[in-house]
Amino acid sequence: MxxxxxxxxxxxxxxxxxxxxxxxxxxxxxxxxxxxxxxxxxxxxxxxxxxxxxxxxxxxxxxxxxxxxxxxxxxxxxxxxxxxxxxxxxxxxxxxxxxxxxxxxxxxxxxxxxxxxxxxxxxxxxxxxxxxxxxxxxxxxxxxxxxxxxxxxxxxxxxxxxxxxxxxxxxxxxxxxxxxxxxxxxxxxxxxxxxxxxxxxxxxxxxxxxxxxxxxxxxxxxxxxxxxxxxGGKDPAYVRADADLPYAIENLVDGAFYNAGQCCCGIERIYVHESHFDKFVEGFVDLTSQYKLGNPLDEATTLGPMAQARFAAWVRQQTEEALRQGATAHIDPALFPAAKEGTPYLAPQVLTNVNHQMSVMREESFGPVVGIMKVKDDEEALQFMNDSPYGLTASLWTEDADAAAAIGDRIETGTVFMNRCDYLDPALVWTGVKExxxxxxxxxxxxxxxxxxxxxxxxxxx
Missing domain, CATH: 3.40.605.10 (Aldehyde Dehydrogenase; Chain A, domain 1)
Structure with missing residues (x-):
């Protein structure tokens, strides 16, 4: 047969x-x-x-x-x-x-x-x-x-x-x-x-x-x-104290939610210097709220369904677990009426008050959810970025190229970006480390x- x-x-x-x-x-x-x-x-x-x-x-x-x-x-x-x-x-x-x-x-x-x-x-x-x-x-x-x-x-x-x-x-x-x-x-x-x-x-x-x-x-x-x-991947971004904040927000929102988050090198976790944290979260949530979830054949749609209902179920599970453990959700699901339980249509979500005991900050989501954590300096950000079983790309947002190079040397990853993310440069090797x-x-x-x-x-x- x-x-x-x-x-x-x-x-x-x-x-x-x-x-x-x-x-x-x-x-x-x-x-x-x-x-x-x-x-x-x-x-x-x-x-x-x-x-x-x-x-x-x-x-x-x-x-x-x-x-x-x-x-x-x-x-x-x-x-x-x-x-x-x-x-x-x-x-x-x-x-x-x-x-x-x-x-x-x-x-x-x-x-x-x-x-x-x-x-x-x-x-x-x-x-x-x-x-x-x-x-x-x-x-x-x-x-x-x-x-x-x-x-x-x-x-x-x-x-x-x-x-x-x-x-x-x-x-x-x-x-x-x-x-x-x-x-x-x-x-x-x-x-x-x-x-x-x-x-x-x-x-x-x-x-x-x-x-x-x-x-x-x-x-x-x-x-x-x-x-x-x-x-797998769980690609991090770090927004330093000297970052161009509006530019970082615009690009990281796209890096997190393009293709409904189903990108090999999509941004899944973000670490923001404490001096920028509140403004960054505010801007990130505002821009995320402007997505239009719906039928991908509609020209107005900016966020389509995930490829399968079971993929969306996994992201929902991660999000719900994080909320039970104390995370804060910033996106009102009512803004996305097309999202329905049991279907591939899933609203984007932005989480704060997250930590590395939560699956959403440790295990690949491959969907439209991102966790944002406050950090006090480069060393703390580096510690969190390397606290992962994966290593495909890492994204640094800063005006200091020397600092980015120094931090990048210590990140366990295949590619280090500065002021960009979620991109494959055909002139550079595409590779990863760990799992x-x-x-x-x-x-x-x-x-x-x-x-x-x-x-x-x-x-x-x-």
Whole structure:
């Protein structure tokens, strides 16, 4: 009996799409086609591989008017924000611009009579297990540099965003990519674990939960496949005494509530110098209250539903626990009549009188709630920022770049921002520490994680 994967829309609870999962025979064919294609693809000149990727990007641009409402139906992001095309363009074009240098041979010239160099060669079959929250950009982070490097891709997208995998496959088909170089598949969790354990995949990139990362690492055990994991986060912000307060408020509200808080590097906890605390909270609450929660297909909506009702239930649970333990809620739910218990529609919430014994300040929320704490100085803020099992990004709001650099050196995180947040710079490596995962994407280092070094040592006889 064939398993069926169903995509239930957060907009109205309807089944928006359903697809049959591959059986073992079909999956074996996918892998065989990929393996054969990779040997030929690796011989295609780099500039031609890059050109294929840029043609696929052009195809994505052309389909964006259809993609934007599809995304709203699939995972709830309001159509007013225009999908993910801007970030997809920025990351793909940057990869294309640095591919030659990132993959260039490193030549050693210090020994006469020898030709010695290091070359980056493809890993082979790269499997991308992509998440639903930024379903294009998170996938593109690996897909584009992997293809440019000579790998082939097998993409398994999240059930919540099934159609994104199909859109990407359509784009590469339009670009004329050779058969088998990019394949989109639909699999059950059990089928995915079996494929990973089979030893036929050379590299896996996964973005998702800590539990999901552990399951993938366990499934891969003994296969010696390389692995990139971007998992949980609880990203902090620190507003120093010298911060531009209106600027910090405006950007941190957006950093906390954009995409209904469902951002890998979204702001989930804020520490504010005591001299600014009251004014910061006042301004933050006022701006948060201006969001319009509703149907993401409505141009007026600025806050859509969470992707699934169970995700909203977790945020409600965290918030209620914090309130029982003494936290103060600053947002009146009556301002958001679209919010209803048991649905993905959830009002934003701002909490004070919080502490690090509360789940909302310790465990990933991945939703529209943020806790704000008062701190007396940099040292106290640093202590709180590092008091987390996660480490993806940290955001510092200050006019003192030297102070930001000094504090940033001591934060246990993958990226330190000053006066910005919730952004991936394709020129900088995207990585995390602790339970946020391992491996790296973007920049030249992203290319290095999708290739292996190979040494050439030639003695020249005269």
């Amino acid at each position: 064939t398993d069926t994967i169903k995509l239930v829309s957060p907009v109205d609870g309807s089944v928006y799409a359903e697809r049959a999962a591959l059986d073992e025979a079909a999956l074996a064919h996918v892998v065989a086609v990929a393996r054969k294609a990779q040997a030929d693809w690796a011989q295609v000149p780099l500039d031609e591989r890059v050109a294929y990727c840029l043609k696929a990007l052009d195809a994505l641009k052309a389909m964006n008017p259809d993609v934007v409402p599809e995304l709203a139906w699939q995972m709830g992001r309001p159509i007013r924000y225009g999908g993910e095309l801007g970030g997809t363009i920025e990351r793909t074009e940057y990869c294309a611009s640095v591919a030659k240098d990132a993959l260039a041979d490193i030549v050693r010239t210090d020994r006469p009579g020898f030709n010695r160099y290091l070359r980056r060669v493809p890993l082979g079959i790269v499997m991308v297990i992509a998440p639903w929250n930024y379903p294009f950009m998170t996938a593109i982070n690996t897909i584009m540099p992997a293809l440019m490097s000579g790998n082939v891709i097998i993409l398994k997208h999240a059930a919540q965003t099934l159609l994104v995998g199909e859109r990407l496959a359509q784009a590469f088909e339009t670009a004329g990519l050779p058969k088998g170089v990019f394949q989109n598949i639909v699999l059950t969790h059990e089928g995915t674990e079996k494929l990973l354990g089979s030893g036929v995949i050379d590299h896996v990139n996964f973005t998702g939960s800590v539990a999901g990362g552990r399951a993938i690492e366990k499934a891969l055990a003994g296969t010696f496949a390389s692995l990139g994991l971007e998992l 946020t995962g391992k491996g790296a994407a973007l920049s030249e280092i992203g290319f290095h994680n999708l290739t292996r070094p190979k040494s050439f040592h030639f003695r020249v006889k005269h």
